[in-house]
Amino acid sequence: MKIATYNVNSINARLPILQRWLAEEQPDIVCFQELKAIQENFPLQAINDLGYQAIWHGQKSWNGVAIISRLGEVVERRNVLPGDDEDAQSRYIEAEVNGIIIGCLYLPNGNPYPGEKFDYKLRWMERLHRHAADLLATGKPAILCGDYNVIPSEIDAYKPENWVNDALFRPESREAFYKLIDQGWTDAIRQLYPKETIYTYWDYFRNAYGRNAGLRIDHFLLSPQLTGRLTAAGVNRNVRGREKSSDHGPVWIELAD
DNA sequence: ATGCCGTGGAAACCACGA
Numbered sequence: 001m002k003i004a005t006y007n008v009n010s011i012n013a014r015l016p017i018l019q020r021w022l023a024e025e026q027p028d029i030v031c032f033q034e035l036k037a038i039q040e041n042f043p044l045q046a047i048n049d050l051g052y053q054a055i056w057h058g059q060k061s062w063n064g065v066a067i068i069s070r071l072g073e074v075v076e077r078r079n080v081l082p083g084d085d086e087d088a089q090s091r092y093i094e095a096e097v098n099g100i101i102i103g104c105l106y107l108p109n110g111n112p113y114p115g116e117k118f119d120y121k122l123r124w125m126e127r128l129h130r131h132a133a134d135l136l137a138t139g140k141p142a143i144l145c146g147d148y149n150v151i152p153s154e155i156d157a158y159k160p161e162n163w164v165n166d167a168l169f170r171p172e173s174r175e176a177f178y179k180l181i182d183q184g185w186t187d188a189i190r191q192l193y194p195k196e197t198i199y200t201y202w203d204y205f206r207n208a209y210g211r212n213a214g215l216r217i218d219h220f221l222l223s224p225q226l227t228g229r230l231t232a233a234g235v236n237r238n239v240r241g242r243e244k245s246s247d248h249g250p251v252w253i254e255l256a257d
Numbered sequence: 258a259t260g261c262c263g264t265g266g267a268a269a270c271c272a273c274g275a
Binding site: 009010013034036037060061062109110111149151162163166167168201203204205206215217244246247 | 258259260261262263264265266272273274275
């Protein structure tokens with residue numbers, strides 16, 4: 001089973017890229033972030049035509065998340081992260097597919113640091129931590145994947161010294177990420193490639209992709225039941241190099257049945 | 258080192274992203 005996550009930076013602006021990539025890679029399940037579309041503007045027909053069912057939670061202008069599948073039914077479990085009734089930003093959607101719980105998340109960027117947005121990021125991560133514990137407690141295999149907006153370690157940034165006061169690399173953000181790892185989740189890419197330089201995002205500016213000046217900020221966290229089933233993982237970095245690409249590339253994993 | 262680009266939405270610029 002192949003599962004992917006892709007921050008598309010507008011699902012409608014990305015539709016041609018998306019159709020080509022889905023046809024090439026044929027992932028079974030995909031989590032999308034940054035739909036940048038209201039609920040009514042999700043391109044359901046185009047997704048269905050490619051053989052996928054979909055659930056999504058749109059929002060005007062920003063954010064927005066979706067899960068699509070060409071396997072079993074996508075049963076939505078929730079479309080908000082618990083813990084703050086005041087939070088109107090569409091950044092989390094969760095489904096059960098083929099007996100696996102899949103949480104698709106778009107974690108707040110948090111810049112500038114310090115400030116309200118950074119505080120919101122940390123509160124969001126605390127909520128994620130609590131919810132992640134609840135998922136582990138279900139005893140079901142679970143995946144938490146998406147755009148974490150966290151650079152976990154120095155090897156995940158092309159020039160880590162440039163990011164020391166950035167919300168993506170602040171110690172508070174990294175510690176919150178490692179708190180999830182300590183809970184029992186496994187960073188799939190690092191399980192298979194502990195020391196390699198692997199990026200998932202390249203800035204639109206300064207020929208960042210051409211210089212491979214990237215970041216690793218899109219992650220797959222696997223519950224303990226799934227770590228033994230992980231057979232492969234990677235980034236479709238060539239997709240980032242195409243015309244009209246997102247600034248992120250698709251990240252994928254393979255699980256043994 | 259830097260929103261230098263890309264997108265949406267409202268208004269011919271601004272917010273936002275990382």
